[in-house]
Amino acid sequence: MYDLVIKNVRLVSPTNPEVRNCDIAITDEKIAAIEDTISADQAKSIYDGKSYLAFPGLVDAHMHTGIYSHLSEDAITESKAAAMGGVTTSINYMRTGQYYLNKTGKYADFYPEVLAISDGKFHVDYAYHLAPIRYEHRDEIEMLIEKFGVTSFKIFMFYGSHGLHGKASKGSQNEFLMTPEGEHYDIAHFEFIMRSVQQAIEKNPDKSDEISLSLHCETAEIMRAYTEIVEREGTLSGLRAYSASRPPHSEGLAIFIASYLAHETACKNINLLHLSSQKAVDAALMMEQCFPHVNFKKEVTIGHLLLDVDSPAAGHAKVNPPIRDRENVEYLWSKLLEGKLDWVVSDHACCSAEFKLDNKNPDNIFLAKSGFGGTEYLLSGLHTEGTKRGMTLQHMAQLVCHNPATRYGLRSKGDIAVGYDADIVLYDPNDSFVVRAAESESAQGYTPFEGMELSGKVKSTFLRGQLIFENGKTIGESKGKYLKRPY
8 A cells, every 4th residue: 555646647857858647655755656647546546636747856056045044044034935935945054143133153953953943843854054164164064964964065155245236345354254253254165165075075075065065156355346437327227227337247266266166176966056047057168168077057046137227126126146138037047947957945044024124224136135035936937937938847957956966966856766755845837926925924014026927836845745735824833854864
């Protein structure tokens, strides 16, 4: 007897271009069989798939849970939003310093607290990327891999002399990052992080392809200078002003620096995060040609694919790197369709309405907080715009399921196949809806996607064979578990 059989679905596989009509059997949280027809009397329970598309559970590989609200609250509400969007695995960025837990110290002490707070809160399975901020964190990378199954790490390249939301005053970065006197968050620190990551790769040959370093590529000095120019001239406002203050060549230059450091340190697995512009993508493609021995992966967000600087969302769409003009948006799509970009994520960072804009000067983009949510619209947004441009369902499944799962050591996620976790999304491509923040499970209270009509809607989400989302609502208690990677 199977625990559950989901009948009458059209299976979308990242490894097969054909959409297959079939039934899916589940036992002990795993996919046990995929057949054209499985008799109902072979199952303890039956679920009618109504001929919906069956996608693998999405892997949203870039979320910031706990950045603006306490982790104990954010983990609940934002994982509900994830389930709403068909996400069954959330990989969250976490670091010491201000925001998040507002604490510093060794990860040996800090990370167990993160895990303790997270336990029992997430409605989807979850993991964490960690950022080495202090010098001592570089020496903890191997411990984090071995003890906690953290196989992915991050560098925020602009933090050295630029704030999270805009320009920073001299000396403020040590306070912001809570680093000891005399330590510098700079290119030299980034080099030694890469050396530590590569040492860990060499010492763990069984998981060498799944240990990686991700970089937020923007150049603080360029951003500082252009922010001063934009503010002094005063001719631009809103999203156009913010994009001009953090220009695309700032991304490109940072990618050049990061890539050469990867070459210098022989750090072989590099992820270039949330590329937002033609100059950023072109720089990444050039670096692939220059350094073919480095395994570069390139990420783009659903926000940068759906929004542009003329969005009515204005300050609510402030994010780093900035939303760009329509020409850059279409360039991202062209390279995505060519297979030059590897996965799509939400970069979900729930910043509630009361904190997002400055109360006294809500139209000043430089005073708004950076980041916004969107995990609940990841699949529908990609499907809506991707279908218009001829993207196949298989390609979509690669971008939001298989590719991030493979890179980040989630060996039982990202596909619908026998032996994999029974993470399944039933999706109706013929149902359309208008995005309304009021209908989201997120605690954000607004969305920059408000009013967009999306074609295709998640109907049901199964996490390891358990129904966690149906009819617009998350169901039951939180069932997400921590994924020690490789998982």
